[in-house]
Amino acid sequence: xxxxxxxxxxxxxxxxxRHNAIRAAIKADLGVILLIAAADLARKRTPxxxxxxxxxxxxxxxxxxxxxxxxxxxxxxxxxxxxxxxIFQPHRFWLMDRVRLHSTMEYPNTAGSFLAACLLASLSLVxxxxxxxxxxxxxxxxxxSAALQASALTFTxxxxxTGSAILGLALATWLGxxxxxKTPWKWAAVxxxxxxxxxxxxxxxLRYTGPHTxxxxxxxxxxRFGLAADEETMHLSPGSKYRKTIRxxxxxxxxxxxxxxxxxxxxxxxxxxxxxxxxxVAAIFQETLSPGRWTEFEVWLxxxxxxxxxxxxxxxxxxFPELRELExxxxxxxxxxxxxxxxxxxxxxxxxxxxxxxxxxxxRRRLMLLDVPDRWDLWHAALKMFLSRPLLGAGPDNFRLxxxxxxxxxxxxxxxxxxxxxxxxxxxxxIAGLASLLWLFVEFAKCLGQKxxxxxxxxxxxxxxxxxxxxxxxxxxxLVDYFLKFTPAFLLFWLMMGVLCCREEGNDLELRTT
Numbered sequence: 001x002x003x004x005x006x007x008x009x010x011x012x013x014x015x016x017x018r019h020n021a022i023r024a025a026i027k028a029d030l031g032v033i034l035l036i037a038a039a040d041l042a043r044k045r046t047p048x049x050x051x052x053x054x055x056x057x058x059x060x061x062x063x064x065x066x067x068x069x070x071x072x073x074x075x076x077x078x079x080x081x082x083x084x085x086x087i088f089q090p091h092r093f094w095l096m097d098r099v100r101l102h103s104t105m106e107y108p109n110t111a112g113s114f115l116a117a118c119l120l121a122s123l124s125l126v127x128x129x130x131x132x133x134x135x136x137x138x139x140x141x142x143x144x145s146a147a148l149q150a151s152a153l154t155f156t157x158x159x160x161x162t163g164s165a166i167l168g169l170a171l172a173t174w175l176g177x178x179x180x181x182k183t184p185w186k187w188a189a190v191x192x193x194x195x196x197x198x199x200x201x202x203x204x205x206l207r208y209t210g211p212h213t214x215x216x217x218x219x220x221x222x223x224r225f226g227l228a229a230d231e232e233t234m235h236l237s238p239g240s241k242y243r244k245t246i247r248x249x250x251x252x253x254x255x256x257x258x259x260x261x262x263x264x265x266x267x268x269x270x271x272x273x274x275x276x277x278x279x280x281v282a283a284i285f286q287e288t289l290s291p292g293r294w295t296e297f298e299v300w301l302x303x304x305x306x307x308x309x310x311x312x313x314x315x316x317x318x319x320f321p322e323l324r325e326l327e328x329x330x331x332x333x334x335x336x337x338x339x340x341x342x343x344x345x346x347x348x349x350x351x352x353x354x355x356x357x358x359x360x361x362x363x364r365r366r367l368m369l370l371d372v373p374d375r376w377d378l379w380h381a382a383l384k385m386f387l388s389r390p391l392l393g394a395g396p397d398n399f400r401l402x403x404x405x406x407x408x409x410x411x412x413x414x415x416x417x418x419x420x421x422x423x424x425x426x427x428x429x430x431i432a433g434l435a436s437l438l439w440l441f442v443e444f445a446k447c448l449g450q451k452x453x454x455x456x457x458x459x460x461x462x463x464x465x466x467x468x469x470x471x472x473x474x475x476x477x478x479l480v481d482y483f484l485k486f487t488p489a490f491l492l493f494w495l496m497m498g499v500l501c502c503r504e505e506g507n508d509l510e511l512r513t514t
Contacts, residue, residue: 002436004029007396010429014395016402021395024428028396031484031494038498053463053499057121060496064118065145067111068152071103075155091362101155110486112161113477115153117470117492120168122146124466127176160480168473175452176465222252222316223329227296229314232360233335233349237342239305248316249294252329256289256316263297264317264325268333270309270352284319303338309353310336332363373407375419375480381406382423386430393430397485417485421478444471447501467500 011018011025042052073081085103093100093108105111125142153162226247236242248263250256262284267276283297304310316329335357339347349357373381384406385394394402399418418424425434448467455464474493483489 001032003433003440004032006392006429006433006436010392010433011396013392014398015389017395017398020401021398021428024395024397027490031490034491034494035498038495039502042499042502051463053466054125056496056499057125057462057466060118060121060492061125061142061145061149064115064121064149067103067105067118068115068148071101071111071152071155074103075099075101090358095157098157100157101152103152105488106486108156109158109161109481110483110489112153112156112158113481113483114488114492115149115156116161116165116168116473116477117496119146119149119153119165120172120469120473121466122149123169124172124462124469127462127465158481160477164473164477167476168469168471171472172465172469175468176455176461221328221330222250222326223331224249224251225314225331226294229331229334231334232357232364233337234312235337235339235342235346236303237340238303238307238338240303240342242301242303244299244301245296246299246314247294247296248289250289250291252326253291255291256285258285258288260318260320261285261289261326262317262319263299263314265301265312265314267304267336268311268313269304270311270350270356276304303336307338307340309350310338311356312336332360335360373403373416377407378403378416378419379423382418382420382427385427386423389430391430392432393426393428396428396433399424399427417482419481421482421484424482441475444497444501451500463500470496470500 007025007028011021014021070081070084074085088104089102089106093102100108102108102111105114122142122145126139126146153165226249228244229246229248246263268274269276283299285295287295289295301312311333313333314331316326318324318326333356335349335353337347337349337353341347381403382399385399385402388394388406400414400416403416403418418427422434422437425437429436448464448471452464452468455461477483484493
């Protein structure tokens with residue numbers, strides 16, 4: 001019960017966002033309850049019935065095939081599959097100019113983690129023998145499922161998920177070499193090894209030979225905007241004048257000379273699509289801006305005279321020989337709701353406004369115009385947060401809300417986590433929380449080791465094979481990502497570990513609840 005106690009104490013003593021920490025602690029405690037319930041159910045076997053563990057692997061394999069098919073259908077542009085994907089996540093994720101597959105998951109990395117587990121389940125059913133689920137006709141179904149899942153996994157472009165699947169598969173293959181089927185298992189394993197190795201090599205090649213910001217597409221913008229010019233929505237009064245601070249970076253290959261360049265903006269009426277003409281902002285460049293450099297402006301923004309919803313677009317202007325917009329220097333639009341009450345009483349956006357907001361957010365994600373911290377920044381912030389409260393941390397799930405205090409970046413996306421299972425626990429629950437988690441992992445490893453040793457003389461070969469592969473992949477992927485916050489990964493981990501580490505009647509396997 002150590003994990004439950006430490007999560008509860010960390011939430012109760014959280015210095016900030018205590019309600020959020022309590023909700024996260026309740027979810028963690030629920031995971032332990034699911035673990036115990038799954039273990040209790042798995043140990044109750046009926047004579048002649050197929051083992052619950054093997055049935056769970058079969059369900060996981062078929063579910064992974066459905067997820068992969070939906071992802072491929074979305075990639076192919078089939079409307080039915082696109083609508084299914086939009087239910088779970090309407091946004092696209094990009095790696096340079098390539099769309100990342102996320103299917104029915106919220107993020108590509110979550111999809112990668114889930115597909116890796118499904119792939120290992122399919123291969124475990126291929127490797128298992130002396131089971132009704134592993135007869136020859138079914139073996140081909142699991143092999144085809146494995147191929148489908150491995151191909152979908154590669155297109156999530158998740159290096160962590162792909163690498164962890166390779167490691168888990170290699171470890172399970174080595175430890176289970178004495179009881180795996182020879183011919184079908186050999187071909188399935190070699191094919192998946194080759195596919196995953198090629199995938200991770202390609203992903204590493206993209207990472208170190210392309211741009212370092214994921215999400216940048218081949219579409220090039222000559223300018224990047226920040227501060228007030230980087231907002232998604234604004235609530236203003238019609239016919240009013242506002243003083244705003246904006247930043248702009250020269251992403252073109254040319255100098256922007258002083259007095260010749262400046263900032264312009266245009267209003268577009270959402271109701272009729274009419275554009276209000278180019279307006280020159282009072283602040284003109286007072287110094288030459290070289291490529292790659294930022295500058296900051298205090299500018300005056302005048303709103304249209306009538307109420308309604310408008311798009312506000314910023315761009316760089318060139319004054320000579322005539323006033324005109326610099327090509328491809330525009331920012332993503334800002335949805336502006338103009339109402340007499342202005343900022344005092346913000347009004348909800350119309351359906352059309354919500355639709356345009358969705359398109360704008362997708363454009364921002366694709367171009368990565370928001371400052372997104374990389375893993376090193378997140379890991380450093382997690383360590384700093386741990387050092388500020390080393391015993392019980394800042395509270396479960398509070399890293400995402402408090403990380404900006406420990407980073408140079410401005411406050412931004414609150415959904416970004418520590419990108420490491422261990423550092424997330426260390427920052428949120430302190431050394432006590434991490435120690436209880438690692439203790440639980442040690443007990444899991446002992447149970448799986450015992451199950452593997454007994455596998456050659458029992459019907460648990462497929463389950464033991466999957467347990468080693470899945471647990472090794474989970475621990476490895478946890479080094480560079482954190483996914484227990486997301487419901488599919490959360491349910492998959494706790495339920496499967498309960499099934500895998502259950503106490504069985506008739507032998508000495510036992511789940512030690514820590």
